[in-house]
Amino acid sequence: MYLRFGKRLMDLLLASLGLLLLWPLMLLVGLLVRIKLGSPVIFRQVRPGLEGKPFTLYKFRTMRDLHGSDGAPLPDRDRLTPFGVFLRSTSLDELPELFNVLKGEMSLVGPRPLLMEYLDLYTPEQMRRHQVRPGITGIAQVMGRNALPWEERFRLDVWYVDNLSLTLDLKILAMTVCKVIRREGISQEGQATVERFRGSGVSGGGSENG
Template sequence: MLKRLFDIAASAFGLLLLAPVIAIVAWQVRRKLGSPLFFRQVRPGLNGRPFEMIKFRTMSDAADAAGNPLADSERMTSFGKFLRSSSLDELPELWNVLKGEMSLVGPRPLLMEYLPLYSPEQYRRHEVRPGVTGWAQVNGRNALSWDEKFKLDVWYVDNRSFWLDLKIIFLTIKTVVVRDGISADGDVTMPKFTGRKP
């Protein structure tokens, strides 16, 4: 209950305090990348229930001659890289937090297609609401392997507390400032999870 009350208060305050920043980022996304402003995608939430996550768009609509989207590395612009490295693209997720679909802290919401690929232990990451930031994000972010990331997610589920959440929020600010672990080696963000065990 304390965690949810903190989420409501912090996300509402954050949306109000950061409204000018959100407005400027929205204007720049519209100017540099066009419409739509937001990237919306259904992701698994608490207990794997789907919800629509919202972020600022960071990629162009570039496609090949057949109309198929180009690879992420070809659609990612310098402006998009800046949004991701600064985590400004994540600001709209405060709305997901206010609605109760996400928490400020928890395992990051991944793709619906990953659900049947998880081992029972990996699936435990869905025992809590997904977060805007999490234990894995402050311990390597996208530079981690999938196995390392899932172990950190499950560790958070087993050890979560209000004080740990505050620590993660503080470490997140530090991580964003130094822009650490933005992408995995050889990838713009993170390679797809295939369910293969190391």
């Protein structure tokens, strides 16, 4: 019952309340992004949603638009500014995702929406993380956020799918507040952001603007 009706109702109520209360802060953040990083203010990227169907994710921009002599974007560590690090560490960059929640593309709680290119790399078990709407926060985020290895993040995501409940969602939301205040697990060790997923049992360089 909660999965079919209650979860969506809670998303609508809390996302609407969040936008009503936070719009002055979002306006201020947007203005600062425009001044410090330029345009566009909103970072848009296609991500897989429920059942892997694509949708456009909205976040505040945290990186400069810098390219090398070959025309390719510079590494994240070169494009991520102190202001961008602050936005990520406080999760202020995630606030526009409340609009994704209102549109029904995301939930407040669920597995984080990753990159479309990862869909072909998942095992059948890992693919089960797409049986629910992706979330602004999730069990993997409160258990270690980006500092967790990929395999552990996916294991937690599937565990969430199998154990989803109102009590669990409320617990994750409460734990998320604590994590944000402490600014824990923002990135993996040695990475400016988070190491790119290369497939189960495979590691490699590069990172994603997640």
